[in-house]
Amino acid sequence: MRIVIQRVNRASVTVDGRKTGSIGKGLLLLVGIHHTDSEEQCIWCAEKISNLRIFEDDEGKMNRSLLDVKGDVLVVSQFTLYGNTRKGTRPSFVEAAPPEIAEPLYDFFIERLKMNDRKVESGIFGAMMDVELVNDGPVTLILEK
Numbered sequence: 001m002r003i004v005i006q007r008v009n010r011a012s013v014t015v016d017g018r019k020t021g022s023i024g025k026g027l028l029l030l031v032g033i034h035h036t037d038s039e040e041q042c043i044w045c046a047e048k049i050s051n052l053r054i055f056e057d058d059e060g061k062m063n064r065s066l067l068d069v070k071g072d073v074l075v076v077s078q079f080t081l082y083g084n085t086r087k088g089t090r091p092s093f094v095e096a097a098p099p100e101i102a103e104p105l106y107d108f109f110i111e112r113l114k115m116n117d118r119k120v121e122s123g124i125f126g127a128m129m130d131v132e133l134v135n136d137g138p139v140t141l142i143l144e145k
Contacts, residue, residue: 001041001109002081004030007054007139011074013123014130021121026071028133031109032081033102034095041145042105046112049073054139062139072119076131077106099126 005027012022027049034041055064055071066073079102083091097105103125113120123129 001034001037001045001143001145002032003045003049003143004078004081005049005052005054005141005143006030006133007136008074009134009136011131011133013074013076013121014132015124015127020124020129021074021076023072023074023119023121025069025136026119027066027073028131029073029075030078030081031075031106032078033097033105034082035097035101037097037101037105039105039108042109042112044145045143046109046115048143048145050113050116050118052141052143054141066118067116070118072121073113075106075110075113075120075122076129077102077123077125 008028010024011028013020050067051065053065054062055069057063079096082096083093085091106125110120110122
């Protein structure tokens with residue numbers, strides 16, 4: 001799995017003019033699933049993200065986790081995270097999992113995030129989406145498992 005984590009003050013995703021997910025303070029996750037990924041990677045990533053200390057404490061240091069600040073999560077599927085641009089001018093996506101593998105893992109990942117009693121919203125898997133966000137910091141990390 002490859003996940004771009006963005007700390008946000010707010011974020012939303014819209015599909016065909018309809019808002020499918022909207023959060024306040026928390027994390028926007030752009031999630032790419034590799035063709036060799038399994039539920040094991042989903043579990044590890046969900047726990048890591050929930051406990052990653054990337055929110056500021058009272059002294060301005062990154063010492064608080066998503067759970068500590070009771071933050072929300074917006075999850076957006078992003079197969080293009082596995083786009084390989086090393087050769088030529090058109091990306092290759094052969095490393096990305098096909099939809100029949102990726103979609104169940106994407107859904108499983110969302111359910112694992114919800115286990116921590118957080119508000120978790122999402123886009124629609126495989127849809128063309130408009131994503132809006134207001135970065136907090138900005139703080140952007142890449143998690144790979």
